Amino acid sequence: MAARRLRSGLGQLFATRTALGRGRRAYSMSQAFAEVLRLPSKQLTKLVFPLQELERHLVPGSRPDFHLKTFDPSLEDIAKSDSVFTATVRNRIEYLSSAVSLDHAPDLLCPEVCFIGRSNVGKSSLIKALFSLAPEVEVRVSKKPGHTKKMNFFKVGKYFTLVDMPGYGYRAPEDFVKMVETYLKERKNLMRTFLLVDSVVGIQKMDNIAIEMCEEFALPYVMILTKIDKASKGHLLKQVLEIQKFVDTKTQGCFPQLFLVSAVTYSGIHLLRCFIANITGNLKTNGFQVS
Ligand SMILES: Nc1nc2c(ncn2[C@@H]2O[C@H](COP(=O)(O)OP(=O)(O)OP(=O)(O)O)[C@@H](O)[C@H]2O)c(=O)[nH]1
Numbered sequence: 243m244a245a246r247r248l249r250s251g252l253g254q255l256f257a258t259r260t261a262l263g264r265g266r267r268a269y270s271m272s273q274a275f276a277e278v279l280r281l282p283s284k285q286l287t288k289l290v291f292p293l294q295e296l297e298r299h300l301v302p303g304s305r306p307d308f309h310l311k312t313f314d315p316s317l318e319d320i321a322k323s324d325s326v327f328t329a330t331v332r333n334r335i336e337y338l339s340s341a342v343s344l345d346h347a348p349d350l351l352c353p354e355v356c357f358i359g360r361s362n363v364g365k366s367s368l369i370k371a372l373f374s375l376a377p378e379v380e381v382r383v384s385k386k387p388g389h390t391k392k393m394n395f396f397k398v399g400k401y402f403t404l405v406d407m408p409g410y411g412y413r414a415p416e417d418f419v420k421m422v423e424t425y426l427k428e429r430k431n432l433m434r435t436f437l438l439v440d441s442v443v444g445i446q447k448m449d450n451i452a453i454e455m456c457e458e459f460a461l462p463y464v465m466i467l468t469k470i471d472k473a474s475k476g477h478l479l480k481q482v483l484e485i486q487k488f489v490d491t492k493t494q495g496c497f498p499q500l501f502l503v504s505a506v507t508y509s510g511i512h513l514l515r516c517f518i519a520n521i522t523g524n525l526k527t528n529g530f531q532v533s
């Protein structure tokens with residue numbers, strides 16, 4: 243099924259490229275993504291659609307609640323969204339500023355997305371991976387939990403801003419609760435909150451508090467499982483099924499589909515770029531937009 247979809251996606255992409263080659267190119271595919279498309283189909287699925295790759299390990303049809311297709315862009319859409327994340331003279335991707343409170347946050351009208359999660363879960367690393375097509379942008383990561391102390395704002399061209407938040411839990415900044423709660427509650431242009439959970443340890447007590455906060459503020463949020471390169475296939479599948487059940491039964495505002503990522507292997511990064519481009523209104527995928 244996944245392979246068939248992949249082949250048809252690739253077919254579509256190449257058909258589009260040929261068509262575009264005849265006329266004006268609507269977008270130019272990044273070198274990186276062109277290389278991704280040359281991968282054998284199994285490797286391509288693992289890199290671009292890690293959740294679908296896990297599906298192979300389930301008895302077919304046994305988990306109709308496994309939300310694989312809620313956000314289901316074509317490879318062409320994914321290639322297009324890579325260009326949103328590619329730094330060029332006309333698409334400046336840069337660090338804007340840091341803030342310790344909402345009062346100090348840049349006053350912006352464009353859509354914004356933010357990344358929250360426990361200290362050390364991999365927020366800054368994920369942002370760095372999302373910005374791999376803008377290597378000039380410096381995003382600091384550290385082995386030591388509690389490294390990011392302020393809200394760090396990054397501008398992605400004229401498209402949107404992205405915010406790296408300090409982590410909760412171990413070594414969180416003293417005024418963390420006030421800073422982050424006020425931001426989440428009052429930031430007018432905040433379109434989506436990404437809540438990161440470590441795929442090795444799953445949802446922890448502190449994550450539950452963050453989930454409750456997102457629910458209480460009625461924020462639209464999305465759960466991302468990080469560091470999937472560290473978890474064995476079996477463990478990852480178990481976590482995914484458990485968290486999926488939790489999302490389905492215990493949450494209202496959480497997007498039904500989980501996103502799986504690795505900042506080391508880049509698995510899931512292209513799909514997440516596409517989702518962000520879509521929810522910020524910068525990419526209509528196959529004529530639909532996730533609201
Ligand atoms: N293996 C692996 N390690 C990762 C991944 N993402 C992050 N790490 C490691 O996890 C540690 C913490 O990463 P950060 O990105 O700084 O985590 P953070 O959530 O920003 O942490 P704070 O700023 O302290 O809240 C670093 O040592 C990273 O190299 C991943 O996908 N795979």
Ligand SMILES: [Mg+2]
Nearest residue numbers: 365366389390
């Ligand atoms: Mg950080």
